[in-house]
Amino acid sequence: MTTTTKLKSAAAQDQGVDRLAAMLAVMSAQIEAAVRESNGPAATLVETAHAMGQATQTIAKGLMDFSGSPARVFQDLMMLHDDMHARSSKASTAIQFHDRLVQCLTHISASLTIMAEFVSDGRFRSADEWNKLRDRIRALLNMEDERALFDRLSGTAEPDSRERNARVADDSKVELF
Numbered sequence: 744m745t746t747t748t749k750l751k752s753a754a755a756q757d758q759g760v761d762r763l764a765a766m767l768a769v770m771s772a773q774i775e776a777a778v779r780e781s782n783g784p785a786a787t788l789v790e791t792a793h794a795m796g797q798a799t800q801t802i803a804k805g806l807m808d809f810s811g812s813p814a815r816v817f818q819d820l821m822m823l824h825d826d827m828h829a830r831s832s833k834a835s836t837a838i839q840f841h842d843r844l845v846q847c848l849t850h851i852s853a854s855l856t857i858m859a860e861f862v863s864d865g866r867f868r869s870a871d872e873w874n875k876l877r878d879r880i881r882a883l884l885n886m887e888d889e890r891a892l893f894d895r896l897s898g899t900a901e902p903d904s905r906e907r908n909a910r911v912a913d914d915s916k917v918e919l920f
Contacts, residue, residue, distance in 0.1 A: 759873045763858065765897040765898055768897075770855065776847075780843075781840060787833045788841075791831065795827070798826075802823065805820055850885075857876070880893075881894075
């Protein structure tokens with residue numbers, strides 16, 4: 744093998760390692776964002792569970808006191824109803840966020856498995872093979888804004904679409920619940 748061939752081979756391998764590092768950075772950012780997003784919904788679930796415990800005490804107290812002032816007991820129970828209804832709606836939203844977190848981490852796990860298989864034999868990979876790996880991982884992403892963010896973070900967005908993709912990734916976060 745000539746010196747030029749060795750240099751080209753080493754340069755191609757370095758590009759592959761750079762691509763791998765970029766994809767790992769995307770996955771790391773996905774994990775960090777998912778964990779950060781799960782903090783609020785988890786707190787909501789804890790608060791709701793605590794409120795449910797307090798609600799059962801209020802109901803028990805109201806039932807014990809029912810003989811004294813039925814109108815006051817009714818009013819207390821209606822206020823409790825309204826509070827628990829609002830909290831249960833928040834808890835439902837928190838559960839949906841948890842589902843989203845699980846989906847995100849499932850995609851990351853699948854991506855890491857694909858990458859581990861890709862590099863497990865330690866052989867040299869061509870630029871085309873690295874591109875196929877990137878495309879395979881990108882195909883796991885369900886939403887267009889996730890794919891735009893992947894393209895932006897992995898450095899594979901087209902130069903003229905990077906600004907548009909940046910806006911999509913920054914502006915398109917829409918919660919449906």
